[in-house]
Amino acid sequence: MRKIERKNLVDAIEKMIIDANMNLDLKMVIRLKLAMEKENSPVAKSILSEIIENQDIARDQSIPMCQDTGVAVFFVDIGNQIFLDFNLEDAINESVRNAYNNGYLRKSVVNHPLERKNTMDNTPAIIHIKQVISDNICVLMAAKGAGSENMSAMKMLTPSAGRQGIIDFVLKTVIDAGGRACPPIIIGLGIGGNFEKVTEIAKEAIFRDLDDQAINPIDRALEIDLLEQVNNLDIGPMGLKGNTTCIAVKVNSYPCHIASLPVAVNIQCHAARHKEIILRGELI
Ligand code: SF4
Structure with a gap:
């Protein structure tokens, strides 16, 4: 012992x-820098640059x-x-x-x-x-x-809603959040369990390492598809358009009741x- x-x-x-x-996680800083290089929108580029500069100042001056x-x-x-x-x-x-x-x-x-x-x-x-x-x-x-937490959501879908029902719910949640969740965001998606378990695994998902990929192939495919679809929404950094709405999607799943399909989306803002x-x- x-x-x-x-x-x-x-x-x-x-x-x-x-x-x-x-001290923002260096992996997040690298992702933000890569996103800035790939951005087409000058406004989005400049917002990402300010987010990066802001965290540099916080690190150098030991301020939040x-x-x-x-x-x-x-x-x-x-x-x-x-x-x-x-x-x-x-x-x-x-x-x-x-x-x-x-x-x-x-x-x-x-x-x-x-x-x-x-x-x-x-x-x-x-x-x-x-x-x-x-x-x-x-x-x-x-x-x-609270900005990103307030924009998070859960729903008890019926099993017939299936994969597309989950994707629709995630996209709707991100669209409703818009700039209020301070994008670029990380999405923690929980699927399965029950009413309380699904929100817990969604929260746990945003704690996963940025390089981590879901082991379950169904979850991994959702991570890949959702990242692309969310970034096609043209919400962009701080909601001012652009192709960087989301840095990563992390999916955690859990067994559930035959009659249920619980889904929860926990949003993490860029200040991860x-x-x-x-x-x-x-x-x-
Ligand atoms: S960056 Fe995150 S913590 Fe800061 S105001 Fe926006 S949502 Fe809140």
């Missing part, structure tokens, strides 16, 4: 949150790349050989509290959806924990802004502030 000390975990996750807000520093979302895989003598969710919320205060990140969480008093420390985070076979804890984190850390702790 390995033991992870609470303070080590809290500090590492605090650092990761601040880093996520100021967007004013909406988001809700902190976590997917945590905890190994069966890891021993913790503390509550993991409480520890992660402490990291969020520390990061949003010490990193001067905007606090964007309200206590109750109708009362709407700011909790003043960006807690509670949204935390998904899963046990896996390993000797470490893998923590994936995203600072998820995702980070990953792996903690091993000490042998005990």
Whole structure:
């Protein structure tokens, strides 16, 4: 077994949150640069150039790349050989509290959806924990802004809607979002499961590495087709037209009921502030 000390975990996750807000994943930067080279529209080119410049400034000056520093979302895989003598969710919320205060990140969480008093420390985070076979804890984190999250959607299709029904729903969701999701976007598409599972796997999909391709050939074919079809919509960077609406489509699927075809589209804006850390702790 390995033991992870609470303070080590809290500090590492605090650092990761601040880093996520100021250092856009280099793979995303490369994709944005490639898209800029391929763009036909001068307006789209100039917007992509400004997005790239903006994240350069954020990185160089250690400031958040967007004013909406988001809700902190976590997917945590905890190994069966890891021993913790503390509550993991409480520890992660402490990291969020520390990061949003010490990193001067905007606090964007309200206590109750109708009362709407700011909790003043960006807690509670949204935390998904899963046990896996390993000797470490893998923590994936995203600072998820409201612009793209608000444009996300789910629908319980009937099985007869099939593949085309899924494609139509994704295209409609992206068209409805337009510039409000701050494109170029990443699309996380969940298909299957049930009402709650489909949104979780759609969210998990946007956490996947940009180079990652779905293993299931049906899902992979959807990733390829949807990327092309979304980029043909001429929405473009920030909704001002162009052929760069989407950087990547990631599809996650799950078995479902014979009478259901749940679909969820989670949209990630160009400020794809995702980070990953792996903690091993000490042998005990
Ligand atoms: S959608 Fe993304 S880029 Fe747009 S304001 Fe929100 S966090 Fe910022």
